[in-house]
Amino acid sequence: MRSEIVIPRIVVAGTSSGVGKTTFTVGLVRALRSRGLKVAVFKCGPDYLDPTYHARAAGATSHNLDGWMMGREAVVSTFVRASVGADIAIIEGVMGLFDGASATDQSGSTAEIAKWLEAPVLLVADASGMAGSIAAVGRGFAEFDRELRVVALICNRVGSKGHLEILREASAHPPVIGGLPKEASAEFPERHLGLRSADELAVADALFSRWGELVNEWCDLDEIISLAAKAGTLQTDALIAQAIRRKSKCAIGVAYDEAFHFYYEDNLTRLENAGARLIRFSPIRDVRLPVVDGLYLGGGYPEAHAAELERNAAMREQIAEFAARGGVIYAECGGLMYLCSELQTLDGSIYRMCGVVPARTIMCERLQALGYVEARTLNDSILGPAGLGFRGHQFRYSRLESLSRNTAPAFAIRRRRDGAEIEEGFSLNNVIASYVHAHWASNPTMAQAMVEACVHAGGKTNG
Secondary structure, eight states: OOOOOOOOOOEESSOOOOOSSHHHHHHHHHHHHHTTTEEEEEEEOSSSSSSHHHHHTTOOEEEEEOOOHHHHHHHHHHHHHHHOOOOOEEEESSTTTOOOOOOOTTSHHHHHHHHHHTOOOOEEETTTTTTHHHHHHHHHHHHHOOOOOOOEHHHHHHOOOHHHHHHHHHHHHTTEEOOOOEGGOOOEEETTEEEOGGOOTTHHHHHHHHHHHHHHHOOOOOHHHHHHHHOOOOEEEEHHHHHOOOOOEEEEEESSSSSSOOOOHHHHHHHHHTTTTEEEOOOTOOOOOOOSEEEEEEEEOGGHHHHHHHHHHHHHHHHHHHHTTTTTTETTHHHHHHHEEEEEOOSHHHHHHHHEEEEEEEEEESSSEEEEEEESSSSSSSTTTOOOOEEEEEEEEEEEEEEOOOOBOOOOEEETOOOEEEEEEEETTTTTEEEEEGGGGTHHHHHHEEEEEHHHHHHHHHH
Protein backbone atom coordinates (compact mmCIF):
# COMPACT_ATOMS: atom_id res chain seq x y z
CA MET A 1 0.00 0.00 0.00
CA ARG A 2 1.42 3.37 -1.04
CA SER A 3 1.39 6.40 1.22
CA GLU A 4 1.50 10.12 0.52
CA ILE A 5 4.27 11.82 2.45
CA VAL A 6 4.68 15.57 2.91
CA ILE A 7 8.19 16.60 3.98
CA PRO A 8 9.37 20.23 3.66
CA ARG A 9 12.62 19.95 1.73
CA ILE A 10 15.07 21.86 -0.43
CA VAL A 11 18.11 20.96 -2.51
CA VAL A 12 21.29 23.02 -2.13
CA ALA A 13 22.94 22.80 -5.55
CA GLY A 14 25.97 24.52 -7.04
CA THR A 15 26.97 25.98 -10.36
CA SER A 16 30.09 23.78 -10.06
CA SER A 17 32.28 22.07 -7.49
CA GLY A 18 34.04 24.32 -5.03
CA VAL A 19 31.43 27.10 -4.87
CA GLY A 20 30.70 26.54 -1.17
CA LYS A 21 27.76 24.12 -1.09
CA THR A 22 28.99 22.34 2.04
CA THR A 23 29.79 25.55 3.89
CA PHE A 24 26.34 26.97 3.13
CA THR A 25 24.62 23.67 3.96
CA VAL A 26 26.34 23.43 7.34
CA GLY A 27 25.49 27.05 8.10
CA LEU A 28 21.88 26.57 6.97
CA VAL A 29 21.45 23.47 9.14
CA ARG A 30 22.81 25.30 12.18
CA ALA A 31 20.61 28.33 11.48
CA LEU A 32 17.53 26.13 11.18
CA ARG A 33 18.38 24.35 14.41
CA SER A 34 18.70 27.72 16.14
CA ARG A 35 15.02 28.18 15.29
CA GLY A 36 14.23 24.96 17.14
CA LEU A 37 13.74 22.88 13.97
CA LYS A 38 14.77 19.24 13.68
CA VAL A 39 16.73 18.88 10.43
CA ALA A 40 17.23 15.76 8.29
CA VAL A 41 20.26 16.14 6.03
CA PHE A 42 21.43 14.30 2.90
CA LYS A 43 24.28 14.30 0.38
CA CYS A 44 23.86 13.60 -3.34
CA GLY A 45 26.50 11.34 -4.84
CA PRO A 46 29.07 8.93 -3.39
CA ASP A 47 30.92 11.36 -1.09
CA TYR A 48 31.76 10.14 2.44
CA LEU A 49 33.31 13.31 3.89
CA ASP A 50 30.62 15.97 3.47
CA PRO A 51 28.14 13.81 5.41
CA THR A 52 30.44 13.96 8.47
CA TYR A 53 30.00 17.75 8.41
CA HIS A 54 26.26 17.40 7.97
CA ALA A 55 26.00 14.96 10.88
CA ARG A 56 28.04 17.17 13.19
CA ALA A 57 25.97 20.22 12.26
CA ALA A 58 22.59 18.50 12.47
CA GLY A 59 23.22 16.19 15.39
CA ALA A 60 21.84 13.38 13.23
CA THR A 61 23.14 10.93 10.63
CA SER A 62 23.50 12.22 7.07
CA HIS A 63 22.45 9.83 4.29
CA ASN A 64 23.83 9.54 0.75
CA LEU A 65 21.41 9.71 -2.19
CA ASP A 66 23.11 8.51 -5.37
CA GLY A 67 20.89 8.13 -8.42
CA TRP A 68 23.35 6.10 -10.46
CA MET A 69 24.26 3.58 -7.75
CA MET A 70 20.89 3.36 -5.96
CA GLY A 71 18.12 3.98 -8.51
CA ARG A 72 14.95 5.98 -7.99
CA GLU A 73 13.06 3.66 -5.64
CA ALA A 74 15.96 3.31 -3.20
CA VAL A 75 16.67 7.07 -3.28
CA VAL A 76 13.07 7.97 -2.45
CA SER A 77 12.67 5.26 0.19
CA THR A 78 15.95 6.21 1.89
CA PHE A 79 14.93 9.87 1.90
CA VAL A 80 11.50 9.14 3.39
CA ARG A 81 12.81 6.74 6.02
CA ALA A 82 15.55 9.12 7.17
CA SER A 83 13.23 12.14 7.21
CA VAL A 84 10.71 10.65 9.64
CA GLY A 85 10.15 13.08 12.52
CA ALA A 86 12.12 15.95 10.93
CA ASP A 87 10.66 19.42 10.46
CA ILE A 88 12.66 20.07 7.29
CA ALA A 89 15.09 18.18 5.03
CA ILE A 90 18.19 19.68 3.40
CA ILE A 91 19.80 17.84 0.48
CA GLU A 92 23.29 18.99 -0.55
CA GLY A 93 24.12 18.40 -4.20
CA VAL A 94 27.21 17.00 -5.87
CA MET A 95 29.47 18.97 -8.24
CA GLY A 96 27.40 21.30 -10.43
CA LEU A 97 23.61 20.96 -10.63
CA PHE A 98 23.64 19.01 -13.91
CA ASP A 99 26.94 17.11 -13.45
CA GLY A 100 26.77 13.35 -12.88
CA ALA A 101 27.80 10.00 -14.30
CA SER A 102 27.34 11.14 -17.91
CA ALA A 103 27.94 14.31 -19.88
CA THR A 104 24.85 13.68 -22.01
CA ASP A 105 22.14 12.90 -19.45
CA GLN A 106 21.34 13.60 -15.80
CA SER A 107 22.10 10.16 -14.38
CA GLY A 108 23.81 10.51 -11.01
CA SER A 109 23.31 14.28 -10.90
CA THR A 110 21.81 16.63 -8.34
CA ALA A 111 19.14 17.56 -10.89
CA GLU A 112 18.02 13.93 -11.10
CA ILE A 113 17.65 13.69 -7.31
CA ALA A 114 15.78 17.03 -7.14
CA LYS A 115 13.25 15.83 -9.72
CA TRP A 116 12.80 12.43 -8.09
CA LEU A 117 12.16 14.12 -4.74
CA GLU A 118 10.08 16.89 -6.31
CA ALA A 119 12.20 19.37 -4.36
CA PRO A 120 12.87 23.05 -5.11
CA VAL A 121 16.50 24.00 -5.72
CA LEU A 122 18.62 26.71 -4.10
CA LEU A 123 21.53 27.44 -6.45
CA VAL A 124 24.85 28.44 -4.83
CA ALA A 125 27.14 30.52 -7.04
CA ASP A 126 30.59 31.97 -6.44
CA ALA A 127 29.76 35.67 -6.92
CA SER A 128 33.21 37.09 -6.17
CA GLY A 129 33.99 39.72 -8.79
CA MET A 130 30.48 39.47 -10.22
CA ALA A 131 27.56 41.92 -10.55
CA GLY A 132 25.05 41.88 -13.42
CA SER A 133 26.38 38.58 -14.72
CA ILE A 134 24.70 36.79 -11.83
CA ALA A 135 21.39 37.28 -13.69
CA ALA A 136 22.69 35.32 -16.69
CA VAL A 137 23.99 32.56 -14.44
CA GLY A 138 20.71 32.25 -12.56
CA ARG A 139 18.49 32.44 -15.61
CA GLY A 140 20.62 29.96 -17.54
CA PHE A 141 20.38 27.33 -14.81
CA ALA A 142 16.68 28.00 -14.20
CA GLU A 143 15.71 27.69 -17.86
CA PHE A 144 18.01 24.82 -18.86
CA ASP A 145 15.54 22.18 -17.64
CA ARG A 146 11.94 23.33 -17.22
CA GLU A 147 11.07 20.22 -15.22
CA LEU A 148 13.39 21.48 -12.49
CA ARG A 149 12.45 24.29 -10.10
CA VAL A 150 15.46 26.52 -9.43
CA VAL A 151 13.70 28.86 -7.01
CA ALA A 152 16.46 31.13 -5.71
CA LEU A 153 20.16 32.01 -5.70
CA ILE A 154 22.65 32.08 -2.84
CA CYS A 155 25.69 34.21 -3.69
CA ASN A 156 28.84 33.01 -1.98
CA ARG A 157 32.10 34.90 -1.36
CA VAL A 158 30.53 38.34 -1.72
CA GLY A 159 32.62 41.38 -0.82
CA SER A 160 30.14 43.26 1.37
CA LYS A 161 26.48 43.82 2.17
CA GLY A 162 26.53 46.44 -0.56
CA HIS A 163 27.84 43.90 -3.06
CA LEU A 164 25.06 41.49 -2.08
CA GLU A 165 22.47 44.24 -2.66
CA ILE A 166 23.82 44.83 -6.17
CA LEU A 167 23.45 41.12 -6.88
CA ARG A 168 19.86 41.21 -5.58
CA GLU A 169 19.06 44.08 -7.93
CA ALA A 170 20.67 42.26 -10.88
CA SER A 171 18.74 38.99 -10.64
CA ALA A 172 14.99 38.98 -10.13
CA HIS A 173 14.19 35.55 -11.63
CA PRO A 174 15.41 33.53 -9.85
CA PRO A 175 15.82 35.97 -6.97
CA VAL A 176 18.91 36.31 -4.81
CA ILE A 177 17.74 35.54 -1.27
CA GLY A 178 21.07 35.60 0.47
CA GLY A 179 24.79 35.13 0.35
CA LEU A 180 27.87 34.59 2.44
CA PRO A 181 31.05 36.64 2.77
CA LYS A 182 34.48 35.13 2.28
CA GLU A 183 35.74 34.34 5.78
CA ALA A 184 39.15 32.66 5.62
CA SER A 185 39.31 32.10 9.38
CA ALA A 186 36.25 29.81 9.21
CA GLU A 187 37.22 27.73 6.15
CA PHE A 188 37.31 23.95 6.51
CA PRO A 189 40.76 22.28 6.11
CA GLU A 190 41.41 19.78 3.30
CA ARG A 191 43.79 16.94 2.39
CA HIS A 192 44.29 14.42 -0.43
CA LEU A 193 40.75 12.92 -0.40
CA GLY A 194 39.05 16.30 0.06
CA LEU A 195 37.81 17.82 3.30
CA ARG A 196 39.11 16.40 6.55
CA SER A 197 36.46 14.45 8.41
CA ALA A 198 34.48 16.73 10.70
CA ASP A 199 35.18 14.33 13.58
CA GLU A 200 38.88 15.24 13.31
CA LEU A 201 38.30 18.98 13.82
CA ALA A 202 38.51 20.04 17.44
CA VAL A 203 37.04 23.42 16.52
CA ALA A 204 34.27 22.05 14.28
CA ASP A 205 31.42 23.17 16.51
CA ALA A 206 32.81 26.69 16.71
CA LEU A 207 33.18 26.84 12.92
CA PHE A 208 29.68 25.49 12.37
CA SER A 209 28.22 27.97 14.83
CA ARG A 210 29.99 30.80 13.03
CA TRP A 211 28.58 29.80 9.65
CA GLY A 212 25.14 29.42 11.25
CA GLU A 213 25.38 32.99 12.52
CA LEU A 214 26.39 34.21 9.06
CA VAL A 215 23.47 32.43 7.36
CA ASN A 216 21.10 33.99 9.91
CA GLU A 217 22.61 37.41 9.24
CA TRP A 218 23.09 37.32 5.46
CA CYS A 219 20.26 35.06 4.19
CA ASP A 220 16.47 35.21 4.22
CA LEU A 221 15.90 32.15 6.39
CA ASP A 222 12.12 32.65 6.50
CA GLU A 223 12.00 32.55 2.69
CA ILE A 224 14.11 29.38 2.57
CA ILE A 225 11.73 27.68 5.01
CA SER A 226 8.76 28.88 2.96
CA LEU A 227 10.25 27.54 -0.28
CA ALA A 228 10.98 24.17 1.34
CA ALA A 229 7.34 23.95 2.47
CA LYS A 230 6.23 24.20 -1.17
CA ALA A 231 7.84 20.89 -2.14
CA GLY A 232 5.57 18.30 -3.75
CA THR A 233 3.95 15.28 -2.13
CA LEU A 234 5.93 12.03 -2.33
CA GLN A 235 4.26 8.69 -2.85
CA THR A 236 6.03 5.71 -1.33
CA ASP A 237 5.41 2.43 0.44
CA ALA A 238 8.92 2.34 1.91
CA LEU A 239 8.20 4.09 5.19
CA ILE A 240 6.77 1.08 7.00
CA ALA A 241 8.68 -1.64 5.16
CA GLN A 242 12.17 -0.26 5.80
CA ALA A 243 11.64 1.15 9.29
CA ILE A 244 11.10 -2.27 10.86
CA ARG A 245 14.13 -4.10 12.29
CA ARG A 246 14.06 -7.87 12.21
CA LYS A 247 15.17 -10.07 15.07
CA SER A 248 18.97 -10.35 15.15
CA LYS A 249 20.40 -13.46 13.52
CA CYS A 250 24.08 -12.61 13.89
CA ALA A 251 26.54 -9.95 15.06
CA ILE A 252 28.76 -8.01 12.65
CA GLY A 253 31.66 -5.91 13.89
CA VAL A 254 31.97 -2.56 12.08
CA ALA A 255 35.42 -0.93 12.23
CA TYR A 256 34.83 2.68 13.22
CA ASP A 257 37.43 5.21 14.36
CA GLU A 258 39.76 7.82 12.89
CA ALA A 259 41.17 5.31 10.39
CA PHE A 260 37.87 3.73 9.26
CA HIS A 261 34.62 5.66 8.94
CA PHE A 262 33.57 5.63 5.27
CA TYR A 263 30.24 3.78 5.20
CA TYR A 264 26.98 4.30 3.37
CA GLU A 265 24.38 4.43 6.12
CA ASP A 266 22.00 2.65 3.75
CA ASN A 267 24.37 -0.34 3.57
CA LEU A 268 24.42 -0.60 7.36
CA THR A 269 20.63 -0.29 7.50
CA ARG A 270 20.27 -3.10 4.96
CA LEU A 271 22.44 -5.36 7.12
CA GLU A 272 20.27 -4.57 10.14
CA ASN A 273 17.08 -5.16 8.17
CA ALA A 274 18.48 -8.53 7.08
CA GLY A 275 18.99 -9.51 10.73
CA ALA A 276 22.46 -8.29 11.71
CA ARG A 277 23.28 -6.64 15.02
CA LEU A 278 26.06 -4.14 14.33
CA ILE A 279 28.83 -3.62 16.90
CA ARG A 280 31.32 -0.80 16.38
CA PHE A 281 34.94 -1.33 17.37
CA SER A 282 38.23 0.53 16.92
CA PRO A 283 41.19 -1.17 15.20
CA ILE A 284 43.33 1.64 16.64
CA ARG A 285 42.38 1.48 20.33
CA ASP A 286 40.54 -1.76 21.13
CA VAL A 287 42.80 -4.62 22.20
CA ARG A 288 40.14 -7.27 21.77
CA LEU A 289 37.91 -8.04 18.81
CA PRO A 290 34.24 -8.10 19.88
CA VAL A 291 32.45 -11.46 19.79
CA VAL A 292 30.99 -11.35 16.29
CA ASP A 293 30.13 -13.59 13.35
CA GLY A 294 31.46 -11.22 10.70
CA LEU A 295 33.44 -8.03 10.12
CA TYR A 296 32.79 -5.01 7.93
CA LEU A 297 35.97 -2.96 7.40
CA GLY A 298 35.07 0.24 5.57
CA GLY A 299 37.16 2.93 3.96
CA GLY A 300 38.97 5.79 5.60
CA TYR A 301 42.55 6.86 6.27
CA PRO A 302 44.63 3.88 7.42
CA GLU A 303 47.66 5.56 5.83
CA ALA A 304 47.30 8.51 8.21
CA HIS A 305 47.17 6.17 11.21
CA ALA A 306 49.51 3.42 10.02
CA ALA A 307 51.82 3.61 13.05
CA GLU A 308 48.90 3.34 15.48
CA LEU A 309 47.40 0.43 13.56
CA GLU A 310 50.77 -1.36 13.57
CA ARG A 311 51.22 -0.79 17.31
CA ASN A 312 47.92 -2.52 18.05
CA ALA A 313 49.36 -5.94 17.28
CA ALA A 314 46.73 -7.70 19.38
CA MET A 315 43.91 -6.49 17.15
CA ARG A 316 45.80 -7.28 13.94
CA GLU A 317 46.53 -10.81 15.15
CA GLN A 318 42.93 -11.44 16.22
CA ILE A 319 41.61 -10.32 12.83
CA ALA A 320 44.10 -12.62 11.08
CA GLU A 321 43.03 -15.51 13.33
CA PHE A 322 39.35 -14.72 12.71
CA ALA A 323 39.95 -14.93 8.94
CA ALA A 324 41.93 -18.16 9.30
CA ARG A 325 39.02 -19.78 11.21
CA GLY A 326 36.66 -18.98 8.34
CA GLY A 327 35.23 -15.77 9.74
CA VAL A 328 33.27 -13.58 7.31
CA ILE A 329 35.11 -10.35 6.43
CA TYR A 330 33.96 -7.74 3.93
CA ALA A 331 36.52 -4.96 3.36
CA GLU A 332 36.45 -1.87 1.14
CA CYS A 333 39.37 0.37 0.15
CA GLY A 334 40.86 1.38 3.53
CA GLY A 335 39.66 -1.94 4.93
CA LEU A 336 41.48 -3.76 2.11
CA MET A 337 44.64 -1.80 2.91
CA TYR A 338 44.39 -2.83 6.57
CA LEU A 339 43.99 -6.51 5.65
CA CYS A 340 47.16 -6.44 3.52
CA SER A 341 50.54 -7.58 4.82
CA GLU A 342 52.13 -4.14 4.70
CA LEU A 343 51.34 -0.49 4.11
CA GLN A 344 54.00 1.81 2.61
CA THR A 345 53.43 5.52 3.23
CA LEU A 346 54.60 8.41 1.05
CA ASP A 347 57.82 8.84 3.02
CA GLY A 348 58.79 5.24 2.27
CA SER A 349 58.07 3.91 5.76
CA ILE A 350 56.60 0.40 5.84
CA TYR A 351 54.09 -0.66 8.50
CA ARG A 352 52.82 -4.14 9.30
CA MET A 353 49.09 -4.69 8.84
CA CYS A 354 46.90 -7.78 9.38
CA GLY A 355 48.49 -10.10 6.83
CA VAL A 356 45.19 -11.59 5.66
CA VAL A 357 45.68 -10.42 2.05
CA PRO A 358 49.12 -11.24 0.60
CA ALA A 359 49.84 -7.81 -0.81
CA ARG A 360 51.55 -4.54 0.00
CA THR A 361 49.70 -1.20 -0.21
CA ILE A 362 51.81 1.63 -1.65
CA MET A 363 50.66 5.23 -1.21
CA CYS A 364 51.16 7.47 -4.26
CA GLU A 365 51.43 11.21 -4.80
CA ARG A 366 48.87 11.15 -7.59
CA LEU A 367 45.31 9.92 -7.74
CA GLN A 368 45.21 6.26 -8.84
CA ALA A 369 41.48 5.81 -9.49
CA LEU A 370 38.36 7.95 -9.42
CA GLY A 371 34.85 7.31 -10.65
CA TYR A 372 31.85 5.01 -10.84
CA VAL A 373 32.30 1.35 -11.72
CA GLU A 374 30.00 -1.52 -12.62
CA ALA A 375 31.11 -4.80 -11.08
CA ARG A 376 30.23 -8.47 -11.00
CA THR A 377 31.37 -11.19 -8.63
CA LEU A 378 33.71 -13.77 -10.14
CA ASN A 379 33.21 -16.54 -7.57
CA ASP A 380 30.64 -17.85 -5.12
CA SER A 381 31.34 -15.83 -2.00
CA ILE A 382 29.90 -14.27 1.15
CA LEU A 383 28.02 -11.87 -1.15
CA GLY A 384 26.22 -14.64 -3.02
CA PRO A 385 26.75 -16.71 -6.17
CA ALA A 386 29.20 -15.80 -8.92
CA GLY A 387 27.94 -13.40 -11.54
CA LEU A 388 26.11 -10.94 -9.28
CA GLY A 389 26.18 -7.42 -10.66
CA PHE A 390 26.32 -4.25 -8.57
CA ARG A 391 27.49 -0.63 -8.74
CA GLY A 392 30.03 1.34 -6.78
CA HIS A 393 32.87 3.80 -7.10
CA GLN A 394 36.60 4.18 -6.46
CA PHE A 395 38.58 7.11 -5.08
CA ARG A 396 42.12 6.29 -4.00
CA TYR A 397 45.71 7.44 -3.88
CA SER A 398 47.20 3.99 -3.36
CA ARG A 399 48.01 0.91 -5.41
CA LEU A 400 48.62 -2.74 -4.54
CA GLU A 401 51.69 -4.87 -5.07
CA SER A 402 50.73 -8.54 -4.85
CA LEU A 403 53.02 -10.77 -2.79
CA SER A 404 51.53 -14.04 -4.08
CA ARG A 405 50.22 -15.42 -7.35
CA ASN A 406 47.92 -17.88 -5.62
CA THR A 407 45.00 -15.53 -5.03
CA ALA A 408 41.60 -15.29 -6.68
CA PRO A 409 40.21 -11.88 -7.71
CA ALA A 410 36.91 -10.84 -6.18
CA PHE A 411 35.32 -8.84 -8.99
CA ALA A 412 35.43 -7.96 -12.64
CA ILE A 413 34.88 -4.23 -12.82
CA ARG A 414 34.02 -2.15 -15.86
CA ARG A 415 35.00 1.48 -15.89
CA ARG A 416 32.34 3.79 -17.24
CA ARG A 417 34.68 6.15 -19.05
CA ASP A 418 36.45 3.71 -21.36
CA GLY A 419 34.46 0.47 -20.91
CA ALA A 420 37.61 -1.44 -19.92
CA GLU A 421 37.01 -4.48 -17.71
CA ILE A 422 39.66 -5.57 -15.23
CA GLU A 423 39.85 -8.11 -12.43
CA GLU A 424 40.03 -6.51 -9.00
CA GLY A 425 40.20 -7.32 -5.31
CA PHE A 426 40.72 -10.58 -3.43
CA SER A 427 38.44 -13.50 -2.67
CA LEU A 428 39.97 -15.66 0.07
CA ASN A 429 37.80 -18.27 1.80
CA ASN A 430 35.16 -16.12 3.56
CA VAL A 431 37.00 -12.85 2.91
CA ILE A 432 36.14 -10.32 0.21
CA ALA A 433 38.48 -7.33 0.00
CA SER A 434 38.43 -4.72 -2.76
CA TYR A 435 39.06 -1.07 -3.58
CA VAL A 436 35.42 -0.73 -4.71
CA HIS A 437 33.01 1.16 -2.45
CA ALA A 438 29.81 -0.75 -3.24
CA HIS A 439 26.30 0.56 -2.71
CA TRP A 440 24.05 -2.40 -1.97
CA ALA A 441 20.91 -0.63 -3.14
CA SER A 442 22.19 -1.59 -6.60
CA ASN A 443 21.81 -5.27 -5.61
CA PRO A 444 19.93 -5.70 -2.29
CA THR A 445 20.54 -9.48 -2.23
CA MET A 446 24.18 -8.89 -1.24
CA ALA A 447 23.43 -7.59 2.26
CA GLN A 448 21.11 -10.55 2.87
CA ALA A 449 23.78 -12.94 1.58
CA MET A 450 26.44 -11.52 3.91
CA VAL A 451 24.13 -11.94 6.91
CA GLU A 452 23.38 -15.54 5.94
CA ALA A 453 27.12 -16.20 5.51
CA CYS A 454 27.70 -14.83 9.01
CA VAL A 455 24.97 -17.09 10.42
CA HIS A 456 26.54 -20.15 8.85
CA ALA A 457 30.09 -19.23 9.88
CA GLY A 458 29.26 -18.07 13.38
CA GLY A 459 29.42 -21.44 15.08
CA LYS A 460 33.00 -22.25 14.18
CA THR A 461 34.40 -18.72 14.59
CA ASN A 462 32.86 -18.10 18.02
CA GLY A 463 32.82 -21.64 19.34
